[in-house]
Amino acid sequence: xxxxxxxxxxxxxxxxxxxxxxxxxxxxxxxxxxxxxxxxxxxxxxxxxxxxxxxxxxxxxxxxxxxxxxxxxxxxxxxxxxxxxxxxxxxxxxxxxxxxxxxxxxxxxxxxxxxxxxxxxxxxxxxxxxxxxxxxxxxxxxxxxxxxxxxxxxxxxxxxxxxxxxxxxxxxxxxxxxxxxxxxxxxxxxxxxxxxxxxxxxxxxxxxxxxxxxxxxxxxxxxxxxxxxxxxxxxxxxxxxxxxxxxxxxxxxxxxxxxxxxxxxxxxxxxxxxxx
Ligand code: C2E
Ligand code: CA
Ligand code: CA
Ligand code: CA
Numbered sequence: 408x409x410x411x412x413x414x415x416x417x418x419x420x421x422x423x424x425x426x427x428x429x430x431x432x433x434x435x436x437x438x439x440x441x442x443x444x445x446x447x448x449x450x451x452x453x454x455x456x457x458x459x460x461x462x463x464x465x466x467x468x469x470x471x472x473x474x475x476x477x478x479x480x481x482x483x484x485x486x487x488x489x490x491x492x493x494x495x496x497x498x499x500x501x502x503x504x505x506x507x508x509x510x511x512x513x514x515x516x517x518x519x520x521x522x523x524x525x526x527x528x529x530x531x532x533x534x535x536x537x538x539x540x541x542x543x544x545x546x547x548x549x550x551x552x553x554x555x556x557x558x559x560x561x562x563x564x565x566x567x568x569x570x571x572x573x574x575x576x577x578x579x580x581x582x583x584x585x586x587x588x589x590x591x592x593x594x595x596x597x598x599x600x601x602x603x604x605x606x607x608x609x610x611x612x613x614x615x616x617x618x619x620x621x622x623x624x625x626x627x628x629x630x631x632x633x634x635x636x637x638x639x640x641x642x643x644x645x646x647x648x649x650x651x652x653x654x655x656x657x658x659x660x661x662x663x664x665x666x667x668x669x670x671x672x673x674x675x676x677x678x679x680x681x682x683x
Pocket of ligand 4 (some may be wrong): 585607608641
């Protein structure tokens with residue numbers, strides 16, 4: 408049985424080593440992808456339920472050239488663990504402003520929503536970087552919106568709040584992402600300099616069948632409105648859900664009902680087809 412144990416340990420070690428070797432390879436591949444512009448931003452529209460117009464676009468990272476597909480959140484976790492998140496987010500920001508100006512050139516003025524990692528908030532020069540970039544693109548302050556997840560803020564509430572305040576001092580609107588997906592402290596949320604709340608997909612998917620979800624979403628919308636936030640529902644996949652959300656007073660929706668995220672050219676075609 409001893410030798411079985413030893414074999415077990417040896418097996419475990421080899422798994423562990425191959426795991427970290429894999430990971431090292433992935434890190435250097437990601438660094439390379441970032442430097443050679445292999446990463447791509449896909450775009451998903453955000454629609455106003457009041458007017459039916461597309462009012463904004465969220466950018467989502469993709470790594471299309473990779474033999475073994477890797478999800479966006481895996482890319483981000485890897486980047487966060489290795490310090491690559493700093494150059495990655497700056498690349499995303501610059502690309503986003505570039506895409507925004509290309510949309511504007513084609514007659515589509517849009518706000519761009521960009522996902523920010525809590526690590527970025529800890530970079531002392533982040534607000535200055537953002538300000539310089541905005542200036543060089545002659546962008547007005549509402550041109551981009553920063554999305555931060557509720558859960559990521561809760562990991563270090565005090566410092567996250569400070570960082571978010573200094574960022575919001577640059578005038579860029581903040582959106583609280585994935586609201587309702589984790590532990591929330593309303594007394595904390597209300598201190599955040601946010602103008603928008605995005606209700607997490609997990610509360611939206613079963614809205615038509617789950618009475619409890621309807622109560623939670625309705626209450627969240629009312630509460631957010633009294634606190635002065637705009638409300639976006641994410642993960643809307645059908646008309647029935649969209650109509651329900653409109654009746655509940657929700658301001659905007661995002662999701663497969665409109666379209667999954669698309670590369671720039673396909674987004675343009677989609678806009679021209681769906682919005683006259
Ligand atoms: P998120 O910010 O909550 O983004 C929404 C995710 O839901 C996206 O997945 C999107 O493709 C997916 N989605 C949108 N509509 C629907 C729908 O109707 N039904 C379903 N089933 N799914 C829908 P994606 O692109 O895989 O991104 C996953 C997460 O990775 C994002 O979650 C975001 O937290 C993170 N992420 C993506 N790009 C970036 C980035 O550039 N920077 C940072 N920091 N995080 C990013
Ligand atoms: Ca988001
Ligand atoms: Ca989200
Ligand atoms: Ca989500």
